Amino acid sequence: MAQGLPGLIEPATSDGPATSAEHVARVRGLTKRFGDRTVLDEIDIEIARGEFVALLGRSGSGKSTLLRALAGLDRATDGEPDVSGTVSVAFQEPRLIPWKRVWANVALGLKAADPRAAAEKALAEVELTEQAGAWPLTLSGGEAQRASLARALVRDPDLLLLDEPFSALDALTRITMHRLVLDLWGRHRPGILLVTHDVDEALLLADRVLVLEDGRIGHESPVNLDRPRHRDHPELIELRATLLARLGVTPEGTA
Template identity: 80%
Template sequence: MAASVPGTVKATGPVARVGGLTKRFGDRRVLDRLDLEIGRGEFVALLGRSGSGKSTLLRALAGLDRDNDGAIAVDGTVAVAFQEPRLLPWKRVLANVALGLDAADPRAAAEIALAEVGLAERSGAWPLTLSGGEAQRASLARALVREPGLLLLDEPFSALDALTRITVHRLVLDLWTRHRPGVLLVTHDVDEALLLADRVLVLDRGRIAHESRVELDRPRHRDHPSLTELRATLLDRLGVTPEGTA
């Protein structure tokens, strides 16, 4: 079983370290002695084909699945924002953000977090009255109010329409710049990975099969020559050819 031990990574080391992580589903090995480090304040994107183990790795880092072999060490709190906002419909937005918060004044901390994501005026709303973008912003507020050392994003933009996705992308970068958690973003979108991340990884056959660093400053334009070249490399690693999927 993997050991997830908050606070065991030295202050000068990475915020998260995974060593030899192996996960099996029956006879199938989804993660195969995987090694990974995420630096403090680093924004990492993880790509991979469907079923490659991306969400399995994220769940292991979050401590949601401990039935693994290997070692996981995370310094500080871990927070997760999922594809679905997962807000409790019987609690108002403010109560959702403050739920389970270990703070001297959870309500005040939740109000500050909602203001950061532009939802101060919606704090008393019921979750079912929120738009998709508003619900995802509330989910981000709930994650960031815990001041995580490691923020895990499990395809949080995939259900949003194109214009809302651009807005939430900008919000995430702004929040990351202000709070500087280490971030692991799981996504199927190569362009999204290149626009947001410092480092892009490709997961294949249970291991990190490729790594690309993105040296450009933000904001980035998707048609920048450096991104065009990186995009082609990543698509090739994912088995996508100009004619389609290999």
């Protein structure tokens, strides 16, 4: 893996055999400690091929730690994650290299006959064709995140890990990015794990929402609604209340 390249995980097939044709990731008994503190406590998770999973949890609950373990960026854990196929990550910060053009950032480390052509095709998918030759510092926040997504998707990952990639965006840009991610997911069908603090974001995007509590998956809610979804749908209102309660948030209008 190309650790040290910002936001990039070199696409590489896992050393071991695929766990199942139906799953791109399977974790059993994953444990992570920082000194005397256990952050992840024998976590069990499965992500099916083409499934969109959201992971919620309070700050410091270990969400990003779990994502990094799945990405292979943190191997100091007990219980090795079993990931089948290629993995890409988009982080909260786009992590674009400022002295490389946008297309060159997308093609960074890409093993292809024509990396630039592959990068420009990926940029077209995220509607950044005109910015292919631009410098990263000239991009807006939303455009930079689109470039980050293009860099992840150009590797045609089996598992796409999203570490709060929309949290720094304004509300309107976030809505646009949600629609874009769903469109790209529909076309490429990777398994997705989205780490987020935003309950509404999780409910609008995911097939299944997990809540990380005390180092374990303390709650799981399937979201069996067609997309696009609307926040005022009765089932989403009920699920939102349940998830907020698990996160220790008192609903508005109550004591």
